[in-house]
Amino acid sequence: MADWDEEYNRTFGAGQAAVASGSAPPANPFLERIRDVARDDDDIDIDELMAPAGIQAGLFDRTGSSTQGEPPIQQLIRHWMNERHAPDILPIQEQLLASILDHIRRQSDAVQLIRSDPGASQEEHFRIVLVQTEIERIKFIVRSYLRTRLFKIEKYARYIVSNVDIQTRISASERAYASKQAKILDNHFWVTVLQSLPEAQSHLDDTPIFMPPMVTEPDKSRAVFVHALKQCPPVILPDGSSLEMAKDHISLVPFSAVENLILRDEVELV
Amino acid sequence: MSLPQSLRTSVIPEELEMIASQELVEVIPLIAMEKTVFISGEFGPLRPPMKSKIPLWMALNLKLKKKCHIVAPEWLNIDYLQDRLTRETTLPEFSDLPFRFAEISRLLLDAASDDIPNSDKLRLVLKDLREARQAKSREGLQQLDHSELSLPNLCSMEINEIRPFFIRSMGIFTQLQRTTQPQE
Numbered sequence: 238m239a240d241w242d243e244e245y246n247r248t249f250g251a252g253q254a255a256v257a258s259g260s261a262p263p264a265n266p267f268l269e270r271i272r273d274v275a276r277d278d279d280d281i282d283i284d285e286l287m288a289p290a291g292i293q294a295g296l297f298d299r300t301g302s303s304t305q306g307e308p309p310i311q312q313l314i315r316h317w318m319n320e321r322h323a324p325d326i327l328p329i330q331e332q333l334l335a336s337i338l339d340h341i342r343r344q345s346d347a348v349q350l351i352r353s354d355p356g357a358s359q360e361e362h363f364r365i366v367l368v369q370t371e372i373e374r375i376k377f378i379v380r381s382y383l384r385t386r387l388f389k390i391e392k393y394a395r396y397i398v399s400n401v402d403i404q405t406r407i408s409a410s411e412r413a414y415a416s417k418q419a420k421i422l423d424n425h426f427w428v429t430v431l432q433s434l435p436e437a438q439s440h441l442d443d444t445p446i447f448m449p450p451m452v453t454e455p456d457k458s459r460a461v462f463v464h465a466l467k468q469c470p471p472v473i474l475p476d477g478s479s480l481e482m483a484k485d486h487i488s489l490v491p492f493s494a495v496e497n498l499i500l501r502d503e504v505e506l507v
Numbered sequence: 508m509s510l511p512q513s514l515r516t517s518v519i520p521e522e523l524e525m526i527a528s529q530e531l532v533e534v535i536p537l538i539a540m541e542k543t544v545f546i547s548g549e550f551g552p553l554r555p556p557m558k559s560k561i562p563l564w565m566a567l568n569l570k571l572k573k574k575c576h577i578v579a580p581e582w583l584n585i586d587y588l589q590d591r592l593t594r595e596t597t598l599p600e601f602s603d604l605p606f607r608f609a610e611i612s613r614l615l616l617d618a619a620s621d622d623i624p625n626s627d628k629l630r631l632v633l634k635d636l637r638e639a640r641q642a643k644s645r646e647g648l649q650q651l652d653h654s655e656l657s658l659p660n661l662c663s664m665e666i667n668e669i670r671p672f673f674i675r676s677m678g679i680f681t682q683l684q685r686t687t688q689p690q691e
Contacts, residue, residue: 308547308548309546310529310546310547311529314526314529318518318526321518322518337546340546341546344545344546360538360539360540363540364540364541364543366568367543367545367565367568368543368545370564370568371545371546371547371564371565372546374525374564375546377525378525381522384509384510385509385510387509387510388509388510388515391509458678458681459674459678460673460674460677460678461674462658462666462670474654474655475653475654475681475684476652476653476654476655478654480655486657486659487658487659487660487661487666488655488656488657488658489651489655489656489657489658489673489674489677490654490655490656491653491654491677494654494655507663507666
């Protein structure tokens with residue numbers, strides 16, 4: 238399923254880019270992309286291991302304009318922290334994860350290869366230890382990122398099932414997990430309580446007046462600490478005033494006010 | 508459960524230290540190592556006694572095995588921090604320090620105190636600095652309302668420290684705002 242989605246996005250995205258470059262003169266990102274390609278070519282003879290990652294990093298540059306040149310690991314850490322602090326579920330970084338997992342696999346394979354070589358020197362073993370330490374560190378971050386998402390999905394399972402918008406932000410397997418979780422929860426409530434209530438009260442999604450809804454929803458008004466990565470366009474605050482953040486500005490604001498800035502990678506949560 | 512209870516409300520200091528240890532420090536290696544490709548980039552070659560820049564986690568790992576000396580970052584010395592402390596106690600705003608100075612200085616002073624000159628005195632200055640800044644951030648609470656609070660130059664560890672209290676306070680302001688609005 239995931240592969241299908243990815244394939245679709247890739248072809249669709251590529252088509253759009255072709256249309257854009259055909260109708261308008263090449264914009265700056267395009268030129269920068271060309272520059273990136275040249276740099277990757279130079280890298281190949283220096284080190285073949287780095288090259289695939291470099292090309293993939295170039296791919297990301299096209300989508301995230303403000304984070305150009307940011308190494309994938311820093312991107313992962315940023316998205317991990319954003320996810321940890323945001324009250325709502327943020328869009329999954331499937332491409333980034335795929336490239337990092339791929340890199341981990343290639344790195345582990347290389348380690349295995351050197352390990353199985355009986356002629357490897359003391360120094361080789363020493364390097365392996367460092368490489369493996371790094372692999373473990375990154376695996377930890379990937380796991381923590383996915384677990385944070387799962388935690389939110391468990392919490393908001395019923396809300397996710399009924400909300401199409403949020404479903405576009407999660408991966409296919411996360412969607413499956415959410416609907417399974419929602420089904421189990423529904424079943425549990427039905428068996429333990431709801432079935433013995435009168436028909437009028439035996440549903441979870443009715444909206445009685447003066448009462449908060451029974452389906453848990455993300456509280457987007459919760460405050461978050463934001464750190465501006467660049468000069469940001471003004472955002473409207475709940476009291477009606479507007480806030481324009483300069484680069485490196487740090488502020489405590491409600492999540493809903495800066496949600497779009499986070500999606501555009503213009504701010505990070507800290 | 509998918510996320511342990513202790514990690515649900517906020518990030519823990521150990522996680523911040525993990526992020527901070529991705530930053531680069533200078534080391535004087537005691538062993539030689541060829542240039543190696545890591546996932547976060549390529550580092551090396553290490554050739555003693557030439558200085559080399561590697562991530563903090565790698566430096567700490569080598570230091571633990573007594574295979575390098577860590578060079579203290581330029582801001583981690585008495586003069587610089589004493590100057591910041593004077594500014595901190597005389598001026599109303601937070602003085603500018605590296606965003607992750609608390610994590611990095613702690614990691615370095617814990618693992619490599621023999622490489623850092625005046626490490627005992629440094630610890631004292633860092634503690635004073637921390638207390639002066641803490642007092643300021645508590646004062647900042649007076650300016651809190653339901654929509655925004657600017658906190659220029661606040662550092663990662665300090666943000667984490669005030670996070671639960673500030674977020675809940677702001678939540679209460681938001682609730683109060685919601686209940687008063689219909690009457691207007």
